[in-house]
Amino acid sequence: MSGVLVIAEQRRGELRPVSLELLGAAQALGGLPVAVAVLAPNPARFVPALSVPGVAEVITVELAISEFDPDTFESAVGALIRARAPAVVLMAHSVDSFGYAAALAARHGYGFATDVFKVERTGGELIATRGGYGQKVNVEVDFPGRDTVILALRANVFKPPEGTAAPVVSAFEAPAVESRSLGREYIEPPGGDDVDMSTAEFILSIGRGIGEEAKVAQFRELAQALGATLGCSRPIADAGWLPKSRQVGQSGKTASACKLYVAMGVSGAIQHLAGMKHVATIVAVNTDAEASIFSVAKYGIVGDIFEIAEELRRHF
Amino acid sequence: MKILVAVKQVAALEEDFEFRADGRDVDGDFLVMDLNEWDDYSLEEAVKIKEACGGAVEIVAVSVGPPTVDEALRKCLAKGADRAVRIWDEAMRGSDSIAVARILAAAARAEAPDLLFAGVQSSDQAVAATGIATAGFLGWPHAAVVSQFTYTPGAATAVLRRELEGGLLHELEIRTPAVLTIQLGINTPRYASLRSIKQAAAKPIELRTLADLSLNAAEVGEAGSSARVRRMYVPDKGRAELIEGSAAEQAKRLAAIIRESTGAA
Ligand SMILES: Cc1cc2nc3c(=O)[nH]c(=O)nc-3n(C[C@H](O)[C@H](O)[C@H](O)COP(=O)(O)OP(=O)(O)OC[C@H]3O[C@@H](n4cnc5c(N)ncnc54)[C@H](O)[C@@H]3O)c2cc1C
Numbered sequence: 189m190s191g192v193l194v195i196a197e198q199r200r201g202e203l204r205p206v207s208l209e210l211l212g213a214a215q216a217l218g219g220l221p222v223a224v225a226v227l228a229p230n231p232a233r234f235v236p237a238l239s240v241p242g243v244a245e246v247i248t249v250e251l252a253i254s255e256f257d258p259d260t261f262e263s264a265v266g267a268l269i270r271a272r273a274p275a276v277v278l279m280a281h282s283v284d285s286f287g288y289a290a291a292l293a294a295r296h297g298y299g300f301a302t303d304v305f306k307v308e309r310t311g312g313e314l315i316a317t318r319g320g321y322g323q324k325v326n327v328e329v330d331f332p333g334r335d336t337v338i339l340a341l342r343a344n345v346f347k348p349p350e351g352t353a354a355p356v357v358s359a360f361e362a363p364a365v366e367s368r369s370l371g372r373e374y375i376e377p378p379g380g381d382d383v384d385m386s387t388a389e390f391i392l393s394i395g396r397g398i399g400e401e402a403k404v405a406q407f408r409e410l411a412q413a414l415g416a417t418l419g420c421s422r423p424i425a426d427a428g429w430l431p432k433s434r435q436v437g438q439s440g441k442t443a444s445a446c447k448l449y450v451a452m453g454v455s456g457a458i459q460h461l462a463g464m465k466h467v468a469t470i471v472a473v474n475t476d477a478e479a480s481i482f483s484v485a486k487y488g489i490v491g492d493i494f495e496i497a498e499e500l501r502r503h504f
Numbered sequence: 505m506k507i508l509v510a511v512k513q514v515a516a517l518e519e520d521f522e523f524r525a526d527g528r529d530v531d532g533d534f535l536v537m538d539l540n541e542w543d544d545y546s547l548e549e550a551v552k553i554k555e556a557c558g559g560a561v562e563i564v565a566v567s568v569g570p571p572t573v574d575e576a577l578r579k580c581l582a583k584g585a586d587r588a589v590r591i592w593d594e595a596m597r598g599s600d601s602i603a604v605a606r607i608l609a610a611a612a613r614a615e616a617p618d619l620l621f622a623g624v625q626s627s628d629q630a631v632a633a634t635g636i637a638t639a640g641f642l643g644w645p646h647a648a649v650v651s652q653f654t655y656t657p658g659a660a661t662a663v664l665r666r667e668l669e670g671g672l673l674h675e676l677e678i679r680t681p682a683v684l685t686i687q688l689g690i691n692t693p694r695y696a697s698l699r700s701i702k703q704a705a706a707k708p709i710e711l712r713t714l715a716d717l718s719l720n721a722a723e724v725g726e727a728g729s730s731a732r733v734r735r736m737y738v739p740d741k742g743r744a745e746l747i748e749g750s751a752a753e754q755a756k757r758l759a760a761i762i763r764e765s766t767g768a769a
Contacts, residue, residue, distance in 0.1 A: 368678065
């Protein structure tokens, strides 16, 4: 095949949006034929959603279980790669792919890069770009001598294709596998009776820059005065300084309705940005002028959050 | 029972830094080293298992790196690791996650632990691959992004929760020996006491070489890596308009932006 094999991702019967973004990225690979595989019980149900322009083939892989299982995915995707010999395999940089992609690449000697946000192919040579040193530099990598390269792509970067198409649909039989782990149940994150961050229009968010728990009260009071909902980065929630329901980011809440996001002492890790980088007006306050939060902010203040907070309080 | 905890000494950039002459990495003079944040949690998780069963557990911290890595390993000894192993050979320089995993897998074969913990990712390169690639080389069961873990030493299985996007948890039971990558927040890592820091300074750090692990030079370093770095560069900075002036002036402007964006008078 020597084309692109895209592994679509579904969870609890829903196609994850990143699946279509992968198909958008696949089209930038210099016209290689694109096949997309979906692994699930009754996978045919996902075919219509994956039938978008640029897709030549949808491969359905029937699995007995609907939830992710490392052994099952490693075995099925591994068999698919051996059968199709793609030049490039695209998957999401997601918690599920964390669970098997590296093992697959390691065992079979594939080229491998994760959290890729730019991919190009010129003259048959594949080049992927990812971040390094806490996203402060870009790192360009290639894969000399590798016939197959697995790339795990960052979500919310590549544009999904629009429209519909009529790709060939084929079924691939996954080899039988005896899995060494047994899925039990999903547990919803604690919602509680706290605020719903996804509906907040103005969020004042605090990060590890606040330094100590005793400082939380000051920012809670400031948020109240400003009419903002107090949010936070993960370390603040992990430490129990604010409830988990206030955490913005990949493993927390998405600031879906937010129009103004003021980030104080938040560095802007990619998983935090996942929950807020879309907000129209982002203001970042950080002592580190190189913090990556400034790359998504509309306005930036290089300064101390306590000084700014104190001065800001006088205006409200 | 034995738990192997794979740790990494991560690098943060100094405010002003320069790239190496070949442009493929930052010049080592501009790096500030520390123990990876995630590894603090995986070490603590091992110590908790040991404490819960009254101590019949040996915790071995293992890291791949040059002598400067001893500092990170001493931190692990101070926080509860019983032994520390550092693996190094000049040929290992430039190893990516996959090459490091091959080395760790060889070390795990030699140590034969019941569990191998690694961090979900490292705070510098954030590849999120080393632990699971190690499991791949070993052929062991594995799970990534573990935010809750229950295991009784000697048991054939462990119960864990993977933390998925949006905070959704997925509980599963896994056979041991297994490799688990540990997520932030799974526990509250302890601080090392002054006394334990002093004791750790006196403990030996065991060294292992390529030959000790029956590896050859082509399997490690750049040769044994799954990708080759072409170049590193500072990306174009985003669009943030910097608000200049004194804190009072900056806050005044911020107040105006807030009023404007929220439509408040
Ligand atoms: C699978 C996975 C999921 C994750 N999910 C999330 C998530 O949902 N949400 C999330 O936030 N993180 C998440 N993370 C963690 C993420 O990688 C970072 O560790 C985290 O976002 C860092 O939080 P922070 O910016 O508050 O802390 P740090 O990165 O430590 O940044 C603190 C910042 O404060 C600044 N600062 C310090 N003092 C001051 C001062 N006095 N004035 C001004 N600035 C100051 C510093 O310059 C620094 O930039 C996840 C990680 C993984 C692997």
